[in-house]
Amino acid sequence: MEIALRRFAKDGYHATKISDIVAEAGVAQGTFYWHFKSKEAIALEIVEDGRRQLLDVIAQGYRREAGTVQDMVQASEALLAGLFRFAESNRYLMELLLGGGGGIEPIRQAIAETRAAMENAFLQNIRRAIELGMLPDTIDAEFRAALIVSLIEGVITRWLFGLGAPDSGIAAKTAEQLASETARFEFFGLLGI
Amino acid sequence: MEIALRRFAKDGYHATKISDIVAEAGVAQGTFYWHFKSKEAIALEIVEDGRRQLLDVIAQGYRREAGTVQDMVQASEALLAGLFRFAESNRYLMELLLGGGGGIEPIRQAIAETRAAMENAFLQNIRRAIELGMLPDTIDAEFRAALIVSLIEGVITRWLFGLGAPDSGIAAKTAEQLASETARFEFFGLLGI
Amino acid sequence: MEIALRRFAKDGYHATKISDIVAEAGVAQGTFYWHFKSKEAIALEIVEDGRRQLLDVIAQGYRREAGTVQDMVQASEALLAGLFRFAESNRYLMELLLGGGGGIEPIRQAIAETRAAMENAFLQNIRRAIELGMLPDTIDAEFRAALIVSLIEGVITRWLFGLGAPDSGIAAKTAEQLASETARFEFFGLLGI
Amino acid sequence: MEIALRRFAKDGYHATKISDIVAEAGVAQGTFYWHFKSKEAIALEIVEDGRRQLLDVIAQGYRREAGTVQDMVQASEALLAGLFRFAESNRYLMELLLGGGGGIEPIRQAIAETRAAMENAFLQNIRRAIELGMLPDTIDAEFRAALIVSLIEGVITRWLFGLGAPDSGIAAKTAEQLASETARFEFFGLLGI
DNA sequence: TATGAATGAGCGTTCATTCAT
DNA sequence: CATGAATGAACGCTCATTCAT
Numbered sequence: 001m002e003i004a005l006r007r008f009a010k011d012g013y014h015a016t017k018i019s020d021i022v023a024e025a026g027v028a029q030g031t032f033y034w035h036f037k038s039k040e041a042i043a044l045e046i047v048e049d050g051r052r053q054l055l056d057v058i059a060q061g062y063r064r065e066a067g068t069v070q071d072m073v074q075a076s077e078a079l080l081a082g083l084f085r086f087a088e089s090n091r092y093l094m095e096l097l098l099g100g101g102g103g104i105e106p107i108r109q110a111i112a113e114t115r116a117a118m119e120n121a122f123l124q125n126i127r128r129a130i131e132l133g134m135l136p137d138t139i140d141a142e143f144r145a146a147l148i149v150s151l152i153e154g155v156i157t158r159w160l161f162g163l164g165a166p167d168s169g170i171a172a173k174t175a176e177q178l179a180s181e182t183a184r185f186e187f188f189g190l191l192g193i
Numbered sequence: 194m195e196i197a198l199r200r201f202a203k204d205g206y207h208a209t210k211i212s213d214i215v216a217e218a219g220v221a222q223g224t225f226y227w228h229f230k231s232k233e234a235i236a237l238e239i240v241e242d243g244r245r246q247l248l249d250v251i252a253q254g255y256r257r258e259a260g261t262v263q264d265m266v267q268a269s270e271a272l273l274a275g276l277f278r279f280a281e282s283n284r285y286l287m288e289l290l291l292g293g294g295g296g297i298e299p300i301r302q303a304i305a306e307t308r309a310a311m312e313n314a315f316l317q318n319i320r321r322a323i324e325l326g327m328l329p330d331t332i333d334a335e336f337r338a339a340l341i342v343s344l345i346e347g348v349i350t351r352w353l354f355g356l357g358a359p360d361s362g363i364a365a366k367t368a369e370q371l372a373s374e375t376a377r378f379e380f381f382g383l384l385g386i
Numbered sequence: 387m388e389i390a391l392r393r394f395a396k397d398g399y400h401a402t403k404i405s406d407i408v409a410e411a412g413v414a415q416g417t418f419y420w421h422f423k424s425k426e427a428i429a430l431e432i433v434e435d436g437r438r439q440l441l442d443v444i445a446q447g448y449r450r451e452a453g454t455v456q457d458m459v460q461a462s463e464a465l466l467a468g469l470f471r472f473a474e475s476n477r478y479l480m481e482l483l484l485g486g487g488g489g490i491e492p493i494r495q496a497i498a499e500t501r502a503a504m505e506n507a508f509l510q511n512i513r514r515a516i517e518l519g520m521l522p523d524t525i526d527a528e529f530r531a532a533l534i535v536s537l538i539e540g541v542i543t544r545w546l547f548g549l550g551a552p553d554s555g556i557a558a559k560t561a562e563q564l565a566s567e568t569a570r571f572e573f574f575g576l577l578g579i
Numbered sequence: 580m581e582i583a584l585r586r587f588a589k590d591g592y593h594a595t596k597i598s599d600i601v602a603e604a605g606v607a608q609g610t611f612y613w614h615f616k617s618k619e620a621i622a623l624e625i626v627e628d629g630r631r632q633l634l635d636v637i638a639q640g641y642r643r644e645a646g647t648v649q650d651m652v653q654a655s656e657a658l659l660a661g662l663f664r665f666a667e668s669n670r671y672l673m674e675l676l677l678g679g680g681g682g683i684e685p686i687r688q689a690i691a692e693t694r695a696a697m698e699n700a701f702l703q704n705i706r707r708a709i710e711l712g713m714l715p716d717t718i719d720a721e722f723r724a725a726l727i728v729s730l731i732e733g734v735i736t737r738w739l740f741g742l743g744a745p746d747s748g749i750a751a752k753t754a755e756q757l758a759s760e761t762a763r764f765e766f767f768g769l770l771g772i
Numbered sequence: 773t774a775t776g777a778a779t780g781a782g783c784g785t786t787c788a789t790t791c792a793t
Numbered sequence: 794c795a796t797g798a799a800t801g802a803a804c805g806c807t808c809a810t811t812c813a814t
Contacts, residue, residue, distance in 0.1 A: 011296070012295070012296025013296070014207045014295065014296060015296055017786090017787065017788085018787075018788060018789085019787075019788095027795075027796085028795065028796045028797055029788095029789090029796080029797065029798090030789090030790080030791080030795065030796055030797065030798095031794075031795055031796070031797095032788095032789095033788090033789070033790075034794065034795070035794095038788075038789080039787095039788065039789090069384070099293055099296070100292050100293045102205070102207070102295065102296055103204070103205025103206070103207065103208060103292070103295055104205075112356055112357075115356060115357055116357060116358045116359060119357050119358040119361075120358055123358065126383075135383060135384070139383075140362070140374065142358065142361035142362055142363065143361070143362075143363055143366075143374060144378070144383060145358070145361075146347060146348070146351050146357050146358070146361060146363060147344055147347065147348070147375070147378050148383075149347065149357065150343050150344050150346065150347020150348060150350075150351075151340055151343050151344060151347070153343065153347060154339060154340065154342065154343020154344070154346060154347065155339070155340070155343060157343075158339050158343075163305055163308060164305075164308055164309060164312050164339050164342065165309045165312040165313055165316065165335065165338070165339070166309060168312075168335035168336070168338075168339060169333070169335055169336075170335065170336060170339060173336075181333065181336060182340070184382075185337070185340050185382060186382055186383055187382045187383045187384050188381070188382040188384060188385075189377075189378060189379055189380045189381040189382035189385055190319075190328060190332075190337060190341075190379055190380045191262070191328070191380050191381060192381075192382055210803090210804070210805085211804080211805065211806085212804080212805095220778075220779085221778065221779045221780055222779085222780065222781095222805090222806085223778070223779055223780060223781095223806090223807080223808080224777075224778050224779070224780095225806095226805090226806065226807075226808095227776090227777060227778065227779095228777090231805080231806080232805070232806090397682070398681070398682025398683075399682070400593045400681065400682060401682055403807090403808065403809085404808075404809060404810085405808075405809095413774075413775085414774065414775045414776055415775080415776065415777095415809095415810090416774065416775055416776065416777095416810095416811080416812080417773080417774055417775070417776095418810095419809090419810070419811075420773065420774070424809075424810080425808095425809065425810090455770070485679055485682070486678050486679045488591070488593070488681065488682055489590070489591025489592070489593065489594060489678070489681055490591075498742050498743075501742060501743055502743060502744045502745060505743050505744040505747075506744055509744065512769075521769060521770070525769075526748070526760065528744065528747035528748055528749065529747070529748075529749055529752075529760060530764070530769060531744070531747075532733060532734070532737050532743050532744070532747060532749060533730055533733065533734070533761070533764050534769075535733065535743065536729050536730050536732065536733020536734060536736075536737075537726055537729050537730060537733070539729065539733060540725060540726065540728065540729020540730070540732060540733065541725070541726070541729060543729075544725050544729075549691055549694060550691075550694055550695060550698050550725050550728065551695045551698040551699055551702065551721065551724070551725070552695060554698075554721035554722070554724075554725060555719070555721055555722075556721065556722055556725060559722075567719065567722060568726070570768075571723070571726050571768060572768055572769055573768045573769045573770050574767070574768040574770060574771075575763075575764060575765055575766045575767040575768035575771055576705075576714060576718075576723060576765055576766045577648070577714070577766050577767060578767075578768055596782090596783070596784090597783080597784065597785085598783085598784095606799075606800085607799065607800045607801055608784090608785090608800085608801065608802095609785090609786080609787080609799070609800055609801060609802095610798075610799050610800070610801095611785095612784090612785065612786075612787095613797090613798060613799065613800095614798090617784080617785080618784070618785095
């Protein structure tokens, strides 16, 4: 399944042939169909697995007590670092997730749900911060969550897959550096210190 | 070509059959090949066209004189509004561009270049703002540009294609509202007024 | 039509597209169909024309009075020289005729008839030579005619189209040299002086 | 593969559809592509196989010690008989080989090489005969070899495929008769006893 | 006469899936 | 559990031919 994941990520869903996967795995074509129901099924399994792992990372990342703005920024930074580290060591999974899954409807769906779950996790935290008076209650929390996840997705895409401007130096950064800079932008924007 | 664009966007590159396109266009299969060299070629043409249009929007959007922070925010808001309006009236193009093009290498390439060009446009503006002393020269301008484009891509994706959390209310916003809120986040972050 | 002939000869019937022919001729596709009924028709016309010309050469080549063996050899040599000269200045036609016409039945047929006509011309001469007592009447005249035409076809094929062993030096010979050597072989065989 | 060979020979390369071959073989279309890479590939395999067989025949046919002219003629007759017998029981192969392969370049190439190899085999024998003083050393050995192969190709073409003059009675001959008459012509020419 | 856009039947090839062993 | 030959529906593309202008 790691083989399939890698090939789906690298070549895309459609360009990945079952014959490629089994050849790389060193088994016969028929064997594939003993393990997996179909090509779509294995892709789905992969995405589902990924979703679980990703949500674990988010869930564990956001353990923190209320506190000062400083605390909040640090908490966010920690979560982002966790996410980026996860992405770094699961780059094929992320490539699949962020790449869109080749347009196969059930896969698209599963990916969309994963993204939604991520967004929701951030939304809960924004809401909590509002309750705690750390963020103004006039803002559109959902939209802010969407913006944050956009940020995360964009950073990972550019960091690991080289999309975006070439030689922007982003590829050389560590997960921690990215987390720090992203968190600063998240809370203070361009004008932030 | 609009037909092809729509189907590529809606169904994905692979799921779109030439026979679908010509059926919708009401011509024979062979006619397609009189106008376009191949399936890949038409997709490429579409993407190239889109790139040109998009860069036009960006180029026109960023006409402005230096000034106060207020000016800068308004200028950015104007650009974002322009982009969002363009996306709204070219949703299929944006869907294709943001969807990744189905993993066909030359198309992927063209899309990546489009994104890079966008990022570069924003980069130039950040640099100008730094020269003018409106932004601190300690920041990583490239990374900031990447973050901003990530924001834009994320917003459009969620606004027009419903990716992200469902019923977040984002779909109901106007281009101008989105531009305003996104610009505020861009400059002031979560903590911004 | 010369264009079509050249392309048929060089690329083969199937590999030659109408679009190639008209492109080289500098006219539109539709124009072709005003001049010729179909692709097959033009090939047929070409072959028919060629047959006529070839038979003319044979007919003119065999004008001679009876005489000694010496006369006979010289007459044959003259005919062969005529044929080889014709082949040299009609190489595309010969290529088409000797190449088999790409397996299209009516063309195959026309070519076969051309060959048969050639064979028949030689047969008449062998018969006359037998009547004149210059050749023994025990031989199978038809078979001898077939052998002679085989010789001619083989020589032309190797001389002009390079088939057969490479660098055999045959390409450098003149039509007259070929005629002389071929005639000697025709009458005296390998052991001939 | 025999099926493909027969159809290629009978109908020509282009007129032979994969669907014809598989229909005759009683398998599905996809099955063809399990066994062969492509239509061109199978034709190439066929031709290569044929070349090997043909060269075997030639190699085995020319085992003989030097000797008198009588010996030489008999040896040649034996070789020719071997070739004609082979052609008779491999008529489709010969049809493909002598027909030119439909103008597909790699196939044309392979056929040309086969012919060249044949010519070379005869060339070696002529050279040996010259060394042994059985043939004058003034003759152009390459050209003579070319003539002999031309003879062989012409005879087979007319014998098995009916090209050439109709009802010439050649079709009724046996391989041995052909070999005998062809060998006589080879050594003594038209004027030979 | 000439154009060139349009036609559409037909072909080679691919590849996910099945199944007898 | 595993094999790998077999399947067949489906697709992209070609190209000789037509026809309105």
